[in-house]
Amino acid sequence: MAETSPIEDQQRRALVRNRRLATGLLVFVVLVFLGTLVVPEPGFWTRLLRATAEAGVAGALADWFAVTAVFRRPLGLPIPHTAIVPRSKDRIGAGLGRFVETHFLTPDLLSQRLGEAKVAKHMAEWLSQPTNAEALADRVVAGLPYVVRSLGDKEIRAFVGRALGEQLKELELAPILARLLSLLSATGHGEALLDNALLAARNLIDSRRDDLDRLVAERTAWWIPKTVDRRIAKSVVEGVRNFIEELRLPGSESRQKLLEMVAHFSAETIHSKAWRTRIEGAKHNFLQQEAVQEWLVTVGDRLREFVLADLESPKSRTREALAKGAQSLGYALAADEAMRQRFDRAVERIALHLLSPWRGEIGRIIEETVKSWDAGTVTARIELAVGGDLQIIRINGTLVGSLVGCALYLISTFFI
Numbered sequence: 001m002a003e004t005s006p007i008e009d010q011q012r013r014a015l016v017r018n019r020r021l022a023t024g025l026l027v028f029v030v031l032v033f034l035g036t037l038v039v040p041e042p043g044f045w046t047r048l049l050r051a052t053a054e055a056g057v058a059g060a061l062a063d064w065f066a067v068t069a070v071f072r073r074p075l076g077l078p079i080p081h082t083a084i085v086p087r088s089k090d091r092i093g094a095g096l097g098r099f100v101e102t103h104f105l106t107p108d109l110l111s112q113r114l115g116e117a118k119v120a121k122h123m124a125e126w127l128s129q130p131t132n133a134e135a136l137a138d139r140v141v142a143g144l145p146y147v148v149r150s151l152g153d154k155e156i157r158a159f160v161g162r163a164l165g166e167q168l169k170e171l172e173l174a175p176i177l178a179r180l181l182s183l184l185s186a187t188g189h190g191e192a193l194l195d196n197a198l199l200a201a202r203n204l205i206d207s208r209r210d211d212l213d214r215l216v217a218e219r220t221a222w223w224i225p226k227t228v229d230r231r232i233a234k235s236v237v238e239g240v241r242n243f244i245e246e247l248r249l250p251g252s253e254s255r256q257k258l259l260e261m262v263a264h265f266s267a268e269t270i271h272s273k274a275w276r277t278r279i280e281g282a283k284h285n286f287l288q289q290e291a292v293q294e295w296l297v298t299v300g301d302r303l304r305e306f307v308l309a310d311l312e313s314p315k316s317r318t319r320e321a322l323a324k325g326a327q328s329l330g331y332a333l334a335a336d337e338a339m340r341q342r343f344d345r346a347v348e349r350i351a352l353h354l355l356s357p358w359r360g361e362i363g364r365i366i367e368e369t370v371k372s373w374d375a376g377t378v379t380a381r382i383e384l385a386v387g388g389d390l391q392i393i394r395i396n397g398t399l400v401g402s403l404v405g406c407a408l409y410l411i412s413t414f415f416i
Contacts, residue, residue, distance in 0.1 A: 018391035029056035051409035059401020063394045086375035093370025101363030120340035127330025137322035
């Protein structure tokens with residue numbers, strides 16, 4: 001059995017209740033009418049009650065016929081112009097599709113409704129609640145393992161690799177490298193990075209003194225004494241170390257020249273076609289190396305395993321980061337009205353961009369969906385939605401008919 005929503009359950013209860021009440025009222029006025037017929041010598045009040053009940057029966061039966069004829073043939077009889085909904089199913093679907101297309105998905109109406117919705121405000125209020133942010137993070141973390149595991153599929157990996165490769169081939173590294181160098185220089189982080197690199201170079205030289213001695217001995221003549229080889233190696237190492245220390249010294253001439261060279265290289269990289277060509281050539285050669293491709297695959301596999309392990313952990317850092325990020329976004333939106341306005345405008349533009357061109361298609365989807373339903377399904381759905389109110393019409397018809405019958409009898413008795 002298909003699941004039903006709480007709204008459908010409520011509608012079904014209202015339909016059953018109102019139908020029983022309308023039918024019970026019809027039975028009541030029929031019994032009253034029949035009761036007045038067996039009175040031996042009916043007086044004024046008996047005749048008034050009979051007229052009232054008789055008109056009530058007529059009104060109740062007329063409205064029962066009208067309501068029933070909307071959804072089915074009364075008593076199963078082939079009466080013309082009955083079972084309106086089953087016979088007009090396709091026409092109802094077409095009209096509903098056109099109605100949604102022309103009255104619900106117009107750009108003006110969408111803009112108005114989205115403007116009134118205040119999406120950013122409601123989202124900020126919702127995300128600001130820790131329980132909501134954590135629930136959102138739980139949903140995302142629950143679905144991520146399926147996405148991450150799918151990346152291990154050979155075909156998907158091959159597709160992602162091809163797509164990533166094409167993107168990297170089209171990406172110009174020269175402007176990015178130049179802007180990165182300029183940014184590092186402007187913020188002062190470039191000199192800190194240079195100091196760390198020079199310190200690493202000095203430590204590397206200190207740790208490989210024996211190897212340097214061996215390399216010098218291998219490249220000098222056999223007849224040169226080893227003590228001389230060691231002195232040559234020591235002089236080379238000390239010369240390099242002194243040069244590195246001079247480069248590390250703030251304000252030194254060598255350091256300033258190196259920084260100027262970096263700045264000049266950054267400017268040349270942006271404006272020089274030759275440098276851009278060199279960097280692009282180096283990038284393509286690097287990407288085509290089989291070892292590089294294998295290394296990227298290995299890194300991707302290890303990263304995938306790391307992500308999966310974190311997602312499956314009870315104390316997932318990804319989940320914690322998502323929850324904190326969502327909550328921070330809520331706080332930021334709540335505190336910044338200008339940001340909320342920009343967010344609402346962005347939502348409006350996206351909605352208009354996605355929905356407006358598809359208005360006709362959405363209308364056709366509604367029409368085709370209704371057409372694909374059998375007549376019984378359409379009838380049941382529409383009756384469930386409006387049947388409870390239509391049963392009220394039967395009740396009102398019974399009461400109004402009774403009142404009209406009573407009024408007509410009084411008029412005919414006292415004024416005619």
